[in-house]
Amino acid sequence: MPSALPLGDPAPPDGLLPAQALEGAPGRAFGLYVHIPFCAVRCGYCDFNTYTATELGGGASQDAYAGTAIAEVDFAAAVLQRSGVPARPLSTVFFGGGTPTLLPAADLARILTAAIAAWGLEPGAEVTTEANPDSVTPESLQLLADAGFTRVSFGMQSAVPHVLKVLDRTHTPSRVPQAVQWAREAGLAVSLDLIYGTPGESLADWRHSLETALSYGPDHISAYALIVEEGTKLAAQIRRGEVPGIDDDDHAAKYELADELMSAGGLSWYEVSNWSRTPEQACRHNLAYWRGDDWWGIGPGAHSHVGGVRWWNVKHPTAYANRLGSGLSPAAGRETLDSETRNVERVMLAARLNSGLEIASLGGLGDTGRHAVAGLIADGLVDPVAAFRGNLVLTLKGRLLADAVVRRILPD
Numbered sequence: 001m002p003s004a005l006p007l008g009d010p011a012p013p014d015g016l017l018p019a020q021a022l023e024g025a026p027g028r029a030f031g032l033y034v035h036i037p038f039c040a041v042r043c044g045y046c047d048f049n050t051y052t053a054t055e056l057g058g059g060a061s062q063d064a065y066a067g068t069a070i071a072e073v074d075f076a077a078a079v080l081q082r083s084g085v086p087a088r089p090l091s092t093v094f095f096g097g098g099t100p101t102l103l104p105a106a107d108l109a110r111i112l113t114a115a116i117a118a119w120g121l122e123p124g125a126e127v128t129t130e131a132n133p134d135s136v137t138p139e140s141l142q143l144l145a146d147a148g149f150t151r152v153s154f155g156m157q158s159a160v161p162h163v164l165k166v167l168d169r170t171h172t173p174s175r176v177p178q179a180v181q182w183a184r185e186a187g188l189a190v191s192l193d194l195i196y197g198t199p200g201e202s203l204a205d206w207r208h209s210l211e212t213a214l215s216y217g218p219d220h221i222s223a224y225a226l227i228v229e230e231g232t233k234l235a236a237q238i239r240r241g242e243v244p245g246i247d248d249d250d251h252a253a254k255y256e257l258a259d260e261l262m263s264a265g266g267l268s269w270y271e272v273s274n275w276s277r278t279p280e281q282a283c284r285h286n287l288a289y290w291r292g293d294d295w296w297g298i299g300p301g302a303h304s305h306v307g308g309v310r311w312w313n314v315k316h317p318t319a320y321a322n323r324l325g326s327g328l329s330p331a332a333g334r335e336t337l338d339s340e341t342r343n344v345e346r347v348m349l350a351a352r353l354n355s356g357l358e359i360a361s362l363g364g365l366g367d368t369g370r371h372a373v374a375g376l377i378a379d380g381l382v383d384p385v386a387a388f389r390g391n392l393v394l395t396l397k398g399r400l401l402a403d404a405v406v407r408r409i410l411p412d
């Protein structure tokens, strides 16, 4: 089952934002996330807010979803305007899931067209969709490119059949290079998602997945350590001893191999789990999250953030559609972050980027942060040359221990 939402404060039914959301808005980028909450099958490790046809039952239908999402686009544009948030064109749009490409490409195009009509699109804006390799065709990718999509992120995960089987992935490995080629022919930039540390995956298996992914020449690769989420089929299989558990040393060795092969293949890290061929090919939508910009999240369970005000929608597609159908905000809860919490979040996110964290800005967190930097350099976790220039940038060892580094620079 998908994981639970945070509690937070009640969200107002009209969705209006408090004055805090307006402060500094012209200086922040504005992005749109569109959640498509459908999958053909649920992978055993995944607890994202997504539903198979059987799980949905007779409730919200996939056919009606584009219309419901467009209703939230219109609602969002009206709320931002009535709240007095200065109008900004979209810098980035990201369709994620679930499996966006399970919907007809024409539906995704309709949602994007409605968003562009509501806000406009900055010149050179990045418009991404996630896709499973087996849910695209040359025609559907061309339709997406014609509608304004610029980038596709394929869930490749692994090139090794026994690893894909443990992950419950349905695509055959040979489908990935085909999908990459079709995307390129349609003029789309290509990213690949990989997962490492799956039970039963050897270091040689992971090397093969990395080498295979790199051989397709993607512009960008995300490589995530497999997280065993509570309540998933995988967690139950591990608990019952049917598959081996996760090993931290194995994860570390695989991360180091990933960084070595990506660098050799011409991709550089820009966030702990993300590598791109050039800085321009980094995912600008995710960078905007990590830098604390503004975004509206469309769809059930989607999260939004405008100027330190954060809210999240009801999770179930039927409840979501019913709220919008009654002209009500689909938000289930919201919170207004104080400046200290925002500062802590800024540190946690910026420390994971290769652009780093300005050491002088740690002054706002008291002496803890500034004094900790010397210890982090001594322990080989922070780059001394960048630190000398006033910037905290993680070394390879630091990236392996990013959470521990952040704990050392934040006050107790």
Ligand SMILES: C[S@@+](CC[C@H](N)C(=O)[O-])C[C@H]1O[C@@H](n2cnc3c(N)ncnc32)[C@H](O)[C@@H]1O
Binding pocket: 045, 046, 047, 048, 096, 097, 098, 099, 100, 130, 131, 132, 154, 155, 156, 157, 193, 194, 195, 224, 225, 226, 227, 228, 229
């Ligand atoms: C939620 S999926 C959406 C895109 C598409 N459905 C797919 O699976 O590729 C985005 C990425 O999150 C990854 N993901 C989901 N659950 C994960 C977990 N427990 N640990 C690591 N990565 C996970 C997926 O493998 C995928 O690459």
Ligand code: SF4
Binding pocket: 038, 039, 041, 042, 043, 046, 047, 048, 050, 097, 098, 099, 132, 155
């Ligand atoms: S296809 Fe993607 S979103 Fe759907 S269950 Fe699998 S990992 Fe989760």
